[in-house]
Amino acid sequence: MKLTRRNFIKRSLILGGSLFFGHKSLFALNKKREQWYPCYAKLEEEGELAKRVEQAYSIFEQCELCPRLCGANRQNGEQGFCRAPAKLMVYTAHPHFGEEISLVGKRGSGTIFFSNCNLRCVFCQNWPISIKGYGKEVQDEDLADMMIYLQKIGCHNINLVTPTHVMPNILNATRIAFKRGLRLPLVYNTSGYERVEILKILDGIVDIYLPDMKYMEASKASKYLSVAPDYPEVSQEAVLEMHRQVGKHLINSQGIAIHGLMIRHLVMPNNEAGTEKFVRWVAENLPKSTYVNIMHQYFPDYKALEYPEINRRISVKEYLEAMHWADEYGLTNLDPQSVRMRKIYARQTRT
Numbered sequence: 001m002k003l004t005r006r007n008f009i010k011r012s013l014i015l016g017g018s019l020f021f022g023h024k025s026l027f028a029l030n031k032k033r034e035q036w037y038p039c040y041a042k043l044e045e046e047g048e049l050a051k052r053v054e055q056a057y058s059i060f061e062q063c064e065l066c067p068r069l070c071g072a073n074r075q076n077g078e079q080g081f082c083r084a085p086a087k088l089m090v091y092t093a094h095p096h097f098g099e100e101i102s103l104v105g106k107r108g109s110g111t112i113f114f115s116n117c118n119l120r121c122v123f124c125q126n127w128p129i130s131i132k133g134y135g136k137e138v139q140d141e142d143l144a145d146m147m148i149y150l151q152k153i154g155c156h157n158i159n160l161v162t163p164t165h166v167m168p169n170i171l172n173a174t175r176i177a178f179k180r181g182l183r184l185p186l187v188y189n190t191s192g193y194e195r196v197e198i199l200k201i202l203d204g205i206v207d208i209y210l211p212d213m214k215y216m217e218a219s220k221a222s223k224y225l226s227v228a229p230d231y232p233e234v235s236q237e238a239v240l241e242m243h244r245q246v247g248k249h250l251i252n253s254q255g256i257a258i259h260g261l262m263i264r265h266l267v268m269p270n271n272e273a274g275t276e277k278f279v280r281w282v283a284e285n286l287p288k289s290t291y292v293n294i295m296h297q298y299f300p301d302y303k304a305l306e307y308p309e310i311n312r313r314i315s316v317k318e319y320l321e322a323m324h325w326a327d328e329y330g331l332t333n334l335d336p337q338s339v340r341m342r343k344i345y346a347r348q349t350r351t
């Protein structure tokens with residue numbers, strides 16, 4: 001079958017959804033599902049969402065969507081650091097069961113992977129998509145179709161992976177999808193390399209922010225993120241703005257996330273990510289009840305083998321140390337899977 005744009009979208013959606021649900025069960029699920037009123041609905045009713053779409057789109061003419069401030073005219077096909085082409089590119093859209101439990105629930109997080117990225121992490125595990133730019137060009141209407149489909153098959157949210165450089169398309173697609181019945185929270189699943197001025201455009205549209213906080217030191221950020229020495233201060237400012245907008249992680253009666261901030265921090269070998277500084281920063285700058293996921297799943301990928309200090313998985317001792325710091329600085333809302341992993345590792349060290 002020729003991979004036309006239409007076929008690509010169809011295949012991408014089918015890949016995720018129909019493997020999991022038959023048509024009858026889908027219908028039953030949708031009838032039963034708790035009605036969620038997303039925050040972008042209010043903006044649309046006030047006539048504000050259309051203005052935000054227009055505001056966001058105008059940035060494409062001299063792109064300053066992220067701290068790189070390239071100034072590329074993306075509308076005319078000029079490319080900046082992220083190498084994003086003029087048209088929106090999507091790699092895949094499907095229910096994802098590997099995210100945090102409150103995002104996954106029983107029916108998965110409706111994940112849409114965008115091609116390209118404004119960072120170039122040397123250990124990137126999605127490098128064919130984010131760095132090589134694999135994916136297919138789609139229109140904003142097609143993205144809206146994907147959102148509606150993910151809702152139809154029962155996903156609990158629309159999880160936008162690497163959204164920064166395509167934020168205007170996302171806003172436009174959300175508005176189109178809302179008019180077609182989209183009622184799921186948007187999850188802004190970002191590297192954390194965001195401008196506060198741009199995040200303000202998302203205020204009242206995004207329900208759940210899911211940022212990484214990768215590094216706390218400029219030298220590490222510069223070395224591993226393709227020259228982003230400002231990453232620590234930029235991501236810290238961004239996370240404070242996200243918290244101002246959405247506040248604490250909230251779940252509904254079924255344990256599904258509906259609003260709030262969820263921070264991810266990937267522990268790296270030899271404490272290259274600065275985990276102790278990270279937990280101290282959270283404890284000193286945000287409520288100690290902020291949802292924090294201290295992740296253990298680092299593995300060397302892409303160009304990591306060229307950097308001996310990160311060319312291995314983390315040890316049990318390193319992970320236990322990271323979780324110990326979180327306790328020491330008084331963080332009280334650690335991701336349940338990370339707590340479970342700590343128990344497993346602690347048991348291993350005793351045997």
Ligand code: SF4
Nearest residue numbers: 063066070080082165
């Ligand atoms: S989104 Fe891309 S083109 Fe725009 S400023 Fe960032 S890296 Fe440059």
